[in-house]
Amino acid sequence: MKKKLEFPIISAVLMVIYLAGGILVMCLPHASPVAWGMDFPTFTIMYGGYAFIILACLYHSKTNR
Amino acid sequence: MSSTIQYILIICVYFAAMLGIGLFFSKRNNTKSDYFLAKDKLPPAVIAFSFSATQMSGSSYLGCVGTMHSLGLAYAPVSITSAAAPWFCYVLVGDRVCRISSRLKCMTLSDLFEERFGKRAGLASSLIMIVAIVPVLTAQLKAAGTAFETIIGIPYLTTILVFGVIVIIYTLVGGMFAVAWTDMIQGVLMMLGMVMLVPIVLGATGGISGAYASFTTNNPTMATFDGGGKPLLWIISGFLVYGFYQIGGQPAAITRFQTTTQPEKLKKSLVWSVLFQSVVYIGVSTLGICSMALFPDLAAPDMALPNLISHFLPPLLGGVVLAAALGAMMSTIDSVLLMASSLFVNNIWGKALRKPNDDKAAIHVGRIVVIILGLLGTLFAIKPPDAILWLVTMGFSLMAGAFTFPLLLGVWMKGLTPAGGFWGMIAGAASTVIWYVIGYSMYGNLNDFVGGIWPAVVGSLVSLVVLLAVSKFTAPLEQEKLDILFEEADVPSNA
Numbered sequence: 357m358k359k360k361l362e363f364p365i366i367s368a369v370l371m372v373i374y375l376a377g378g379i380l381v382m383c384l385p386h387a388s389p390v391a392w393g394m395d396f397p398t399f400t401i402m403y404g405g406y407a408f409i410i411l412a413c414l415y416h417s418k419t420n421r
Numbered sequence: 422m423s424s425t426i427q428y429i430l431i432i433c434v435y436f437a438a439m440l441g442i443g444l445f446f447s448k449r450n451n452t453k454s455d456y457f458l459a460k461d462k463l464p465p466a467v468i469a470f471s472f473s474a475t476q477m478s479g480s481s482y483l484g485c486v487g488t489m490h491s492l493g494l495a496y497a498p499v500s501i502t503s504a505a506a507p508w509f510c511y512v513l514v515g516d517r518v519c520r521i522s523s524r525l526k527c528m529t530l531s532d533l534f535e536e537r538f539g540k541r542a543g544l545a546s547s548l549i550m551i552v553a554i555v556p557v558l559t560a561q562l563k564a565a566g567t568a569f570e571t572i573i574g575i576p577y578l579t580t581i582l583v584f585g586v587i588v589i590i591y592t593l594v595g596g597m598f599a600v601a602w603t604d605m606i607q608g609v610l611m612m613l614g615m616v617m618l619v620p621i622v623l624g625a626t627g628g629i630s631g632a633y634a635s636f637t638t639n640n641p642t643m644a645t646f647d648g649g650g651k652p653l654l655w656i657i658s659g660f661l662v663y664g665f666y667q668i669g670g671q672p673a674a675i676t677r678f679q680t681t682t683q684p685e686k687l688k689k690s691l692v693w694s695v696l697f698q699s700v701v702y703i704g705v706s707t708l709g710i711c712s713m714a715l716f717p718d719l720a721a722p723d724m725a726l727p728n729l730i731s732h733f734l735p736p737l738l739g740g741v742v743l744a745a746a747l748g749a750m751m752s753t754i755d756s757v758l759l760m761a762s763s764l765f766v767n768n769i770w771g772k773a774l775r776k777p778n779d780d781k782a783a784i785h786v787g788r789i790v791v792i793i794l795g796l797l798g799t800l801f802a803i804k805p806p807d808a809i810l811w812l813v814t815m816g817f818s819l820m821a822g823a824f825t826f827p828l829l830l831g832v833w834m835k836g837l838t839p840a841g842g843f844w845g846m847i848a849g850a851a852s853t854v855i856w857y858v859i860g861y862s863m864y865g866n867l868n869d870f871v872g873g874i875w876p877a878v879v880g881s882l883v884s885l886v887v888l889l890a891v892s893k894f895t896a897p898l899e900q901e902k903l904d905i906l907f908e909e910a911d912v913p914s915n916a
Contacts (some may be wrong), residue, residue: 368513
């Protein structure tokens with residue numbers, strides 16, 4: 357039996373985007389509010405980023421990539 | 422009926438339910454594979470909740486709101502990345518740990534390390550895990566005792582004795598079945614707690630925008646990511662440690678990938694896990710902001726969540742949220758007890774000491790180990806020695822530093838050698854401890870680090886360098902074994 361292991365490359369790229377994006381967002385200066393009185397970095401870390409994580413997990417669970 | 426009696430009533434019902442589950446599953450443990458892994462007998466949702474509840478300790482649930490209260494937005498990155506932890510673990514190692522463990526019949530993570538990096542790596546990983554995770558029992562019991570003494574006035578000693586005995590009993594009799602199903606119930610309670618409390622508290626603060634406006638007005642210095650007095654590198658490395666580094670730092674949770682032979686099951690579990698953890702951490706972050714908006718001058722930030730509970734929920738519902746906090750601690754203790762027991766029975770008793778390790782003997786010895794470790798943890802919790810407190814603080818980082826890259830790269834890269842894996846683990850563990858000691862000698866405590874960089878990050882990077890460098894110059898694993906590990910050959914029928 358010979359089976360080629362498939363590293364989930366797209367999920368790994370999404371993880372790099374998440375980690376690098378998260379660090380970048382934390383370093384951004386404060387700006388004007390975008391939602392619930394929070395500026396973009398605060399909103400992303402407090403709430404918006406969760407949507408990215410959940411969608412990325414759904415993507416992996418559907419495609420295995 | 423007084424509110425204290427109502428709290429105690431709910432918690433007694435909760436304790437009775439946990440014991441009932443343990444007894445219900447006690448008849449299902451016929452083999453050591455049943456007792457330690459409930460192999461292929463857990464549905465995806467149970468694997469998911471068990472993984473997540475194990476990963477989230479009492480400090481994630483009860484303590485996070487308090488830490489957010491102390492540090493403000495500086496702690497928000499830790500919350501979101503904690504919710505992302507299952508994503509890193511399931512995707513990067515879940516599938517491979519499941520497949521390798523199924524093919525080679527690995528019962529513990531140390532078995533997997535032994536197959537990949539040889540016997541001494543297997544034994545070294547067992548010892549590091551046991552030393553690092555057993556003090557967690559003490560920490561969780563201590564947290565439970567302190568919380569319940571402060572919140573409802575139950576004496577510290579009574580709480581830890583009752584709490585300790587109940588966890589020991591259901592883990593002892595029910596094994597992984599009981600641990601996983603109680604974790605599931607504890608997880609559901611944790612979500613329920615957030616779903617009940619958050620809307621009520623937000624209603625009192627004028628919604629998210631009202632709460633955030635009051636928070637920034639009351640605490641202007643804490644409304645930035647680096648405003649809680651911590652350097653930016655501390656916040657960034659915390660963001661990495663609570664997410665990505667859970668791969669190596671939480672072996673008790675990673676063990677859940679060994680409970681099934683079907684990787685497809687884990688895909689479903691991943692979605693459950695991440696939804697569960699997202700609900701809890703969004704709730705925790707929101708409550709942290711609300712608490713700072715409502716009680717900016719709270720003397721003891723650890724009391725932030727209990728304070729919100731007593732102000733906004735009737736005692737019966739408050740009791741459910743407190744039971745959820747208790748559940749977060751219990752789910753960590755039961756998993757740690759079972760994992761330490763399986764490591765001892767399988768890797769030390771059976772393999773290193775070559776003692777009888779058939780199904781009956783393994784379950785018997787495993788149960789004795791659960792009792793001994795549980796009682797030791799409870800005894801230490803009565804008055805924790807300084808050495809235990811040190812280990813509690815270092816435990817997670819020690820494992821994250823030692824195991825993250827050997828596990829992650831070991832299951833994907835054929836080029837790593839047994840010597841590389843072994844020395845990678847040792848170098849990771851040693852440099853993590855050294856980084857703590859340097860921080861302690863400079864700042865006088867275990868929570869401040871040189872440059873704000875967490876020890877797990879330093880340890881794992883040293884481990885990575887040593888892993889790759891030693892692998893470059895040492896002999897690889899036999900080709901036959903590599904082919905089996907990387908699914909290029911079938912497992913011999915006599916294996």
